[in-house]
Amino acid sequence: MALESNEKSNQPINKFESMLKTDDVYFFDAEDFEDIIHHYLNNGKIALAKKAIKIGLQQHPASIELKLLEVEVLVFENHLDLAENYLDALQVLDSTNEEIFIQRANIYSKKDNHEAAVVLLNKALALSENSFDIHSLLGMEYLFMDDFKLAKESFMRCVSFDEQDYSSLYNVIYCFEFLEEYDGAIHYLNDYLDRNPYCEVAWHQLGKQYFTKKMYSEALTAYDFAIISDDTFIGAYFEKGKVLEKMGKYKDAIENYETTIQMEDPTSHAYLRIGKCHEKLDNDEMAKYYYYHTVHEDPLLDKGWLAITDFYYRRKNHQKALYYINKALNIDGENSHYWKKCAQINTALGKFDQADFAYKQSVELGNYELRTWLGWADVALRNQDIPGAIHILSQGLEFYPESAEIKFKTAGFQLEINDLINARISLIDALKLDFAKLQLFSDQFPQYADTDWVKNIVSKVVRRSR
Template identity: 30%
Template sequence: MEEEEFDFEFSEDPKQSVERYEEMVRNQDQYFFDAHVFENIIDYYIEKNDPVKALQVIDYAVLQHPFAAMFLIKQAQLYVFTNEIDKAFASLDRAELLEPSEGDIYLIRGNIYESLERHEDALENLLKALEMAESKDEVLMQIAYVYQNMGDYDEAVNYLKRCLENNMENQDALYELAFCYDVLDKQDESIQFYKQYIDNEPYSFAAWYNLGNAYHKIGLFEKAIDAYDYAILIKENFSSAYFNKGNALVQLDKYAEAIEVYKQTFEYEPPNADTYCAIGECYEKLEKMDEARSYYKKAVKMDTKLADAWYGIGVTLDFEERYFESLHFYKKALNLDDQNPDFWFAMADAYYKLNNLEESVKAYEKVVELNPLDVEAWLDYSSIVFEQSNLKLCIEIIAEGIKNNPDSAELYYRLVAYLFADGQYNEALTQLQLALNTDIDKHYLLFEYLPQLQDNKVIIDIINRFSK
């Protein structure tokens, strides 16, 4: 049968082009399509998420337009999508022979190498792409990502800055830059950069937002709030800015204001578990436990795996002296995150209040294992062991606490008290001098714990000598 040939060079309706193409395939005929019509048909199948059919169209396109590199480039992209990496490389090699000055070839090849963690090969190709690209934004971003993946955040910063010089409105670059400065712990540089950027682009809500985040990270919460307010002024529905403003207000103990700001996010996006949990925490700090519990429950209803919200419910019950009930919720939190020392601390405290000293000790052991810098935990842990009259063990516990916190006067004074209680008077006096050297103003802690030592003339003389 003789093949019919039709020319659809001027077909304007993409749907009609697709119908003609499918008719050609059904009839096993050979119609001629102009290159841009083939592009429309390929894009149609890509939008339909049908890469197999898109690749079939490319086969026809390459037969009819053997010198058009764009089809081989699209073919490579689709092979990447279908995870046929060798075929993608082969298509790019053929495209490069036809059109070696086409930047997309090197961009795609660079991205493939990066996905294979071949960073140097990725950079070599991306730098070639950069030379040829008309719009350099995307390539500069990709190079920055490679440097991030190599752990070279300083170089990533350089390329992100170049990206923003090239296009001041590239918000992805603004956020990535903030991330890199954060990893490098260079918040001062971050602040300086965003302030300069805002001088040129005062209406960039993303820049104000990132400036706010940088201030927040170094504890300048008032300045952070001002920056978030500018971001909100420019983009009223910027829910992330409201949320972070709420977080900054919490840091300033302005819990009632924070609640109002958190609730404003609901005007611009559906409520989420994290925001409910944050509101619950504010009500908890205001000691409005019913409201707090209500919001924590809303949080776990939306996300049953949100450990902080289960923990929050436990805290509200603990506050109401419902210790046995609180344990149930602390356990739920620990089932989701058993590496959180705050959860273990709450458990230890609840067990202690229920007079279950054995379980309390076990929980405190976990607290100091997970967070050996928690001075309060070492004090409480040793105190329970002291109540059980195990003086040797409580001295060992405090000594271990001091190893981890050598500047903590609280631990030294407690050790002095335990040593006196154990009859180790000479060692107690040695440790007392260390405690006084560390912080003489806290010597009252010794008498708080063992009031009878206030009548000990030797101790009083040593303290008076240090005071002078």
Template identity: 50%
Template structure:
């Protein structure tokens, strides 16, 4: 790899400095060399070496403003804000047009959560700087801290206009658009940006991601395709491209792109799972199972893998195999509501109603408050003759679904079964009011109650 002169000089300075530390022989560096060395160690988190370099630098260049500003930066990093501020005031008296003084003052105010003052100082720095992009970026970050996303976006865009080829700036701009839910505006912005920067794989990737979010899968696919053509090692773009192809039901091509992500890096459980799903859609059941097994082997904690393999066998009505995998999943994570719901459904299909009731109870205990879970649980309790428990379960469910005819008709039937006629009529009335057409639920679940003349008369009366 060919290094630029600047990189070569930088590497030589670092080697020379580290050699000096080993030999204890004092060598001379100019102040800019020292600045680069100190900032390098700060960037890689070696603060003790940065401090050693700063001490030697100030001994050799005691009047260097640049080095003193680096010292200020280190003081701010160490939260010694008062000392840093005092030094900046002294430097300001000497060099009032040095933009770095305003930037560091802004940094101090930012650390004190005085972001408005930080912005004010950064705007002064703009008058004296040659690096507008850096200052606009800092102003944008301050507006982010203040939750003013519009002004943050405005400054990040200015930053990008100064350095259009610095693609990392794009992320900040798009973040603001998305946070403000201006996805179409973001698409328009990226389309315009791409006109001037057609080989920006980041811009194409972001354009694809935004279109995907708006369910424009064809447009997303085109954008991801460009991103992968520009950079054939762009793993994220291949992954997103595969997802778009899957949405478009182009499963074989989706498999190719998921496979490409595995070629580029270690296989991820997500990619293996999606390949399995695509094979299942294509009817390649053996391949689907192979990839589902690889998924759970790669990441035993990924619940989607265990669910995929359990659901596969459940759909095939191979309940013994489905139960085997549901139990394996529960052994790994006994508090996963999705596992317990499947455990319950499988046992229900096997007519093991006590086990099914236990599964639904555990699913709710671990946070599954979906309507169908409450209803399945209640129906199993009813089958077991646990009418009181079924009523209590439905009353719990009604707290989450206060206007739900499925709950009301069941409560009505159960109260009639318990000979609590008044309550039965009350809930029957609620059910009829909420959804008269679904009154036949009583007939399906409580045929004996449905046949009662009193119930039929009440339904007829409600119709009138």
């Protein structure tokens, strides 16, 4: 009876492993050794690969291919100098072997000399009859160099060689996304799908591009086709749920998220999305149920703790909100937005010292949002540190020099300390930037808004603007 192809391919491996268990020595063709070594390398069994190389070279000491596999292992284990010495000797024997240039390129890549690696890979490309793998390696080198245009072209060539090469397809789309060429990605994927209409991976990626462009109906259609192509494709159900959320179809979104849970072990991310949908539907108890399931499933998922925090914060249960934001900060204390949320909660609780510290942490970690500067300045005022509040606003002004809100607030604080000269300058600047926001000044500083001093400044600015 004829053997199946996978049985044939496993025969040398089974024979080799049988030999290792005994004291017998079996003979293998050099090609069989190559297959055995590739099998072990592809499965991460480096020790067995090295043993096969050693025995293979004992039986076939002149085999350049086996010696090149030995070099590959040396490069993998960072024995770069020894690998280069081996390659020098091999190049004398066979100067037109593209694998020599590929391994030299790998060595340069390991040394972070990606430009030299590209030169060598192009030499290998000129010598190679089968250039698929070389284009893939070139694509990775271009990614290391942040040359996403050339990386994209290399991975496109890989896909043109093998349209089932989904790894390269993902890399093509990654390059499009990094270059923010979403229309280009959509065109490329539609062209690909004309040739491969039942490729769930391509439909899934197309849906993501439409989602990025807020073309939600088109995204929904793409995910539906992904599911038609493979009704077990969990990622398509999950992404479809996100689209339905954006469209306000929360019940349908929940249904899709629940499908992912039924098909595979539940994930914290699915629980989190279901919780948010229930909250949108005002199903508070169900929202809490799924939020708590989120953090139970993955206690290190800071977004889960943040969701619970926001849930209680929106319901003005600030004490519980503080408890849960501290949970999030214990997991990710470098997250500037969590510190800002912590500051807002402490402000609501009247804990202004803690709020001041949290705002400081948020800014130091890179949160330079306008609301952060304004909120922090208000906290400084509550702490009776008006000079500090003015300094905070001056820092914010560096990021938002055209902000009338900062100028109006600064003017009010300067009036608080009777700095009339600077208050006048700040108020005039604010009125020139956005006269309509004078109401913000009136709301926060009513004790000054109706004074003749302020009214005179306002009327002068009005006259000059006519």
